[in-house]
Amino acid sequence: MTSLTPERIIQVGMGFWPARTLQTAAKLGLFTTLGSQSMSGEEIADKLALAPRAIPDFPDALVALGFLERDGEGPEARYHNSEEAALFLDKASSAYIGGFLEMAHDRLYPFWEDLGEGLKTGEAQNEAKRGMASIFETAYSSQESLEQFLSAMSGISTGNFKALAADFDFSPYQTHCDVGGAEGILAIEVARANPHMSCLTADLPPVQPIAQAKIAEAGLSERVTTRAIDFFKDDLPKADVITMGMILHDWDLPTKKMLIAKAYDALPEGGAYIVIEQLIDDARRENVFGLMMSLNMLIEGGDAFDYTGADFAAWCTEAGFKKTEVMHLAGPSSAAIAYK
Template sequence: MTVTPHLFNELHWNYWKTKVFVSAVQLDVFTELTEGPADSAALVDRLGLNERAGRDYLDCLVAMGLLRREAGGYANTEESAAYFDRAKSHAYLGDVMLTEAAHLGDDLAAALTGGRSREGAASAREFYANTYADADRTRSFQRAMTAMSFASGAALAERLPWERHRSFVDIGCAEGAVGVHLLRRHPHLSGIGFDLPGARAGFETYVAAHGLAGRTVFQGGDFLSGPLPAADVVIFGHVLHNWDLDVKLALLRKAHAALPPGGLVVVYEALIDDERERNVVGLLLSLMMHLSLPGGYDYTSAECAGWLRETGFTDIRAEHLAGAEAMVVGCK
């Protein structure tokens, strides 16, 4: 049996939805709303949640159909009130869920209430240093990034006016899957894959396997401590969500400095919808950032557009790419 990427994604995100649901039962979210709606700040306080992650968590429950948002704040849906409010002992199913899914939500519940990453890393910088210090972990991480970026990379190759540009740099390139899509589709392009030095071997192996070693190069570096490579298009794929707002803005300023007039910055992620109630994958990813990368979080296209304006970009637009992912593009 062949497992398709679509099936893998469905299974992967269903696993995370179950973790979120189980943790909500553990934390008695639905029982806490017995008396009626509560606003975000009050509910986060009453549940003892980490303030930074709490809103993403509650909005994830909304997107999953387990809570609803109304003028008074967050409230139970009819189903969650009927079966997961501990006060309704005659119909409560929470104990059954916790028995059948023992410990599944433990790490999420602990991170939400304690504010500590499950890997113990104190920052995203430490997380990536640990990842790239181990060859097996590096390989596993790079392959996962290829799987996550593959469909968006193919879409990106079709969605920009590449005929107007000659070069690109893929920031946090991992194996270089996005660049491979661009180079195969547009023979006039040349590319740079920019990442921590530990990513070099995986990048060069992947690019060579696709016969493109002559058109793209790997450049090792740390974008927190130095400039970005110059190119006509700067791409941030699944990068900005790893960092806090100050680093997000600093990276966008560095992109602006690296571009020529008329150059483009492209930011793509599983962007949260502006209403924060439909793209459950974006909200789940934000929870994953809270779990693993202290300071990191996902964001809406409107938030990203605001950061691009703040850092000097114009002609900003947002567009769907593939699946749950979208891009925001700005021009220098």
């Protein structure tokens, strides 16, 4: 008799249930509303303008998922954030990643309904399919949408940036440029962990004041500067270390190779080029999130895709780099490093 059960199939197949519950809680601001306090179900419903039917199922589901904790039973029960939710899902926390969940709620979830069509056509299933502006055009269409997009990117990347800043040996280098640096978080973390480094974060002009504000808030304006560039049109700034966090996977192979070549040209001999991605394992069997992210890039860009460390090594060798390596950072993410 087989010991197999359909439990895992059901969990994965119905995975949109817990995903949408968590996304919705983040979008409603539940974890930020709770903060460091506790509330009854009735108080939660009042604060979030929920219907009576939402209680107790909604908060209890989050208890079962491990994102809320509950003291007591029945109507008198009180809910508070789990340690994990308090750290990562309360906007008051410096480790907040909820922006990514909000973007998933607002954009990605509806687009994934058309994954099958994307697999058959190889074409993007996002705004472009609907005759709307692209993700980047949409993100830059207003200050509010730009800040949400940048917050989402920072949220999913900050842990990786901290790990790179702490674990990569920056001692042989003096200057660092983060290309496509968004809010400047990577440059801030490198400067914070390596007091000898002078850092630059480079991105499109509308991003510059947002990054400057983050840098000033971190008290690092003397060592972290900003520059407005368009990496499609402009040469990359010269630096001993050039980084790109979740940039290469946005594009097709010719564009990936173009950006790698630009990084090579901007580095001195012995310089390092570092990309941070959810690198797919070389055997393409283990990093589920990396493979899901690559399918997401199909949804977003059609011919955009994520890649393996071996892919990166081949492209960088072709560009002239002497040596490459992969450094694991956090969760499914790694840094792929090429030395000139």
